[in-house]
Amino acid sequence: MPKVTTVVIGAGHGGLAMSRCLTERSIDHVVLERGAVANSWRTQRWDSFRLLTPTWMTRLPGRSPTGSDDDPDGYLDTPGIVRLIDEYAAEIDAPVRQNTAVTSVRPDEDGFLVRTEHEVFGARTVVLASGACNLPRVPGIAGAVPPGIVSLTALDYRSPEQLPEGAVLVVGASSSGVQIAREVHRSGRPVTLAVGEHVRMPRRYRGRDILWWMDASGVLDERYDQIPDLPRARALPSMQLVGSPDRVTVDLNALTRIGVRLAGRLAGVRDGRAQFSGSLPNMTALADLKLGRLLGTFDAWAASAGFTGGEKVERFAATELPASPPLTLDLAGGGIRAIVWATGFRPDLSWLDVPVLDRKGRIVHDGGVTAWPGLYLIGMPFLRRRRSSLIDGAAADARDLTRHLANHLDARRNQDPEPIGD
Numbered sequence: 001m002p003k004v005t006t007v008v009i010g011a012g013h014g015g016l017a018m019s020r021c022l023t024e025r026s027i028d029h030v031v032l033e034r035g036a037v038a039n040s041w042r043t044q045r046w047d048s049f050r051l052l053t054p055t056w057m058t059r060l061p062g063r064s065p066t067g068s069d070d071d072p073d074g075y076l077d078t079p080g081i082v083r084l085i086d087e088y089a090a091e092i093d094a095p096v097r098q099n100t101a102v103t104s105v106r107p108d109e110d111g112f113l114v115r116t117e118h119e120v121f122g123a124r125t126v127v128l129a130s131g132a133c134n135l136p137r138v139p140g141i142a143g144a145v146p147p148g149i150v151s152l153t154a155l156d157y158r159s160p161e162q163l164p165e166g167a168v169l170v171v172g173a174s175s176s177g178v179q180i181a182r183e184v185h186r187s188g189r190p191v192t193l194a195v196g197e198h199v200r201m202p203r204r205y206r207g208r209d210i211l212w213w214m215d216a217s218g219v220l221d222e223r224y225d226q227i228p229d230l231p232r233a234r235a236l237p238s239m240q241l242v243g244s245p246d247r248v249t250v251d252l253n254a255l256t257r258i259g260v261r262l263a264g265r266l267a268g269v270r271d272g273r274a275q276f277s278g279s280l281p282n283m284t285a286l287a288d289l290k291l292g293r294l295l296g297t298f299d300a301w302a303a304s305a306g307f308t309g310g311e312k313v314e315r316f317a318a319t320e321l322p323a324s325p326p327l328t329l330d331l332a333g334g335g336i337r338a339i340v341w342a343t344g345f346r347p348d349l350s351w352l353d354v355p356v357l358d359r360k361g362r363i364v365h366d367g368g369v370t371a372w373p374g375l376y377l378i379g380m381p382f383l384r385r386r387r388s389s390l391i392d393g394a395a396a397d398a399r400d401l402t403r404h405l406a407n408h409l410d411a412r413r414n415q416d417p418e419p420i421g422d
Contacts, residue, residue, distance in 0.1 A: 003122040004030050006405065007114045008129055009105070011037045011096045013060060013085055014379035015129030017394035019094040020061040021402035027409070031094055032116060034101035038085035040131055041078060047159045048183060050075040050243035052175060054209050057392040060088055061399070073209060075243030102130075106353045111374055124412075125374040125405055128352070128363070132380050132389065133345035142341060144269035146331050150338040154180065157340055160187035166337030167191070169274065169329065171266050173198045174237035177342035178250050182242070184340070185260050192329065192336070193255060195280055196265035200287040200319070201239040203249040205295060206302075206310035210241070217301035219294075220387035224367050227382070234382045237344070252284065252319050263326050272332025276325070284319035291316065347380070368401050374408055376401050 006022055008015045011033035022029045033039060051058070056072040076084065089096055104115045111124035136153035145151055150164055154176040160183060170181040173195040185191040205213055214220045227233045242250040252262060264280035292315060299313050329335060349363060356363055356370045363370065367384045368377045378397055380388065387393035 001120050001122050003110075004028055005123065005409065006030075006125045006127060007032060007112070007121055007123040008127045009102050009114075010129035010131060010379070011089065011094070011098070012040060012129065012131055012379070013038075013088075013391045014131070014394045014398070015127070016085065016089055016092065016094050016096075017061050017398035018127050018129055018378055018402065019096075020092045021398045022405075023092065024061075025402060025406050027402070027406065029095065030121065031096040032100045032102055032114070032121075033096055033098050036098050037089045037096060038082045040133065041081045041085065044133070044155050045078045046154075046157050046180070046183075048077075048179075050077050051081060051391070052239065052241040052243050053211050053390055053392060054243075057211060057215065057390065058084055059392050059395060061395045063088055063091060073247075074245065102351055104351050104353050107372065112354075124409065125376065127376045127378060127401070127405075128349070129378050130347065130349075132347050134348035135346050136341060137344040137346045138341050139266070139343060141266065141269050142339075145339060146272050149331060149336060152338070152340050154340065154342045155345070160184050160189065163187075163189065163338040163340075165189065167335055169194065169266075169331075169336045169339045170342055171339060172196065172237075172342035172344070173240070173252065174342065174344075175239060175241055177340075178240050178252075178255060179242050180340055180342055181255055181260050182250055182258070185255075185258060190259075190261070192261045192263055192326070193252075194263050194266040194274075194276060195252065195283060196237075196277075197283060198237055198252075198287050199239045200251050200291045201241050202251070202291075202316060203241060203247050205298065206312070206314065208310055209247070213298045215387075215392075216305075216307075217298050219297065220385065220390075220393075222386045224382055224384050224388075230382070233386075234380070236381075253317065256320055256322075261326070262322060263329070269331065272330065274329040274331055274336070276327050276329070278325075278327060280325050281321060284321060288316075288318050368397060369404055374405075376405060 005027050006029035008018050008029055008031045011031050015031050019031050054073050055076055100116050102116055105126055106113045112126045114121040114123055136155050167190040168184050169192050170177050171194045173193055181191050181193045201210055224230055240251050264277040267277045268275040354372050354375055356372050358364050365377050382388055384397045384400055385393055388397055
């Protein structure tokens with residue numbers, strides 16, 4: 001049985017960032033990947049997908065952003081993302097074993113036994129870097145959809161050509177939902193968008209990308225241990241952003257203008273009819289309020305920092321709602337031919353046999369450090385900072401976790417690892 005100090009599970013940007021930081025500390029390790037490097041990026045994105053973050057934010061440990069000489073303010077498409085991660089793996093000489101799916105991780109007296117389809121590794125520490133978006137999060141009401149209606153998740157969706165001609169219901173108005181609704185509507189199919197809680201966001205503000213403001217003002221560096229309601233912060237939907245070459249804002253107003261019909265949150269399906277909540281006005285008002293507060297934070301930072309560039313302070317019109325949003329929609333009668341569930345994602349930890357999951361199957365951790373000594377986690381929303389779910393967040397999180405992991409190794413003889421610190 002091969003033995004190694006650390007097994008990293010997943011060769012995406014998070015796992016490779018950990019590999020680089022472990023190498024810097026001369027900690028021997030192996031990176032196990034179920035498919036090819038960047039497997040999720042290769043296999044679980046629709047055809048027109050682009051990153052929501054500009055290229056200059058694709059910062060990984062020891063590497064400057066790719067494409068900085070071409071279009072640093074552009075947004076990488078899927079081939080560009082795969083190329084970035086492939087090149088990074090080669091540059092850092094990451095010890096990746098591709099096409100090596102992990103089937104179980106169990107504790108043992110020396111640390112962990114990591115079983116794959118081919119062999120078993122003995123490891124003193126394990127880092128879970130398999131990602132937060134392995135499986136779609138589909139509500140139970142999907143089972144009541146009448147037969148004959150095509151039903152896809154955002155992980156299954158590739159292009160409008162997968163859908164039959166006719167009207168489409170898109171459920172969920174976060175990043176994936178608004179992008180898919182816009183693309184499907186442009187294909188000539190009427191779209192109804194079921195809107196729940198969402199984070200409204202303009203693509204640009206005062207002449208700069210909104211992510212520039214979040215980065216420069218320190219919003220993305222807010223720490224997990226400084227947030228009053230961390231569970232809520234970790235559960236927030238993704239920002240309503242589209243990484244298109246024309247840098248367009250795609251919010252509910254933009255969708256309404258092109259003819260997408262808005263409805264409230266999908267609350268149920270009964271007798272062949274979709275039932276929508278009447279909370280749409282409250283949901284949009286709350287999103288508008290939060291956007292105003294965020295822009296106010298940017299303006300206050302600009303004033304205190306003496307920032308004089310960009311355009312003047314601006315505010316955006318309130319979300320426009322239909323006079324009478326639909327409360328029901330006939331599914332069985334042929335009004336809707338397809339449904340796309342853009343209702344979020346969840347990790348796949350079915351192979352983890354360590355008691356660190358709560359009753360809902362979520363891994364319990366303190367900034368990526370689990371209660372089981374030697375078991376770590378990277379790549380989850382707001383893991384240690386607000387930027388943790390972005391490629392740009394992997395570097396700082398990986399350095400922090402590697403420091404804790406090294407302290408744990410040094411303190412194996414009846415000592416506790418030192419705190420990470422700032």
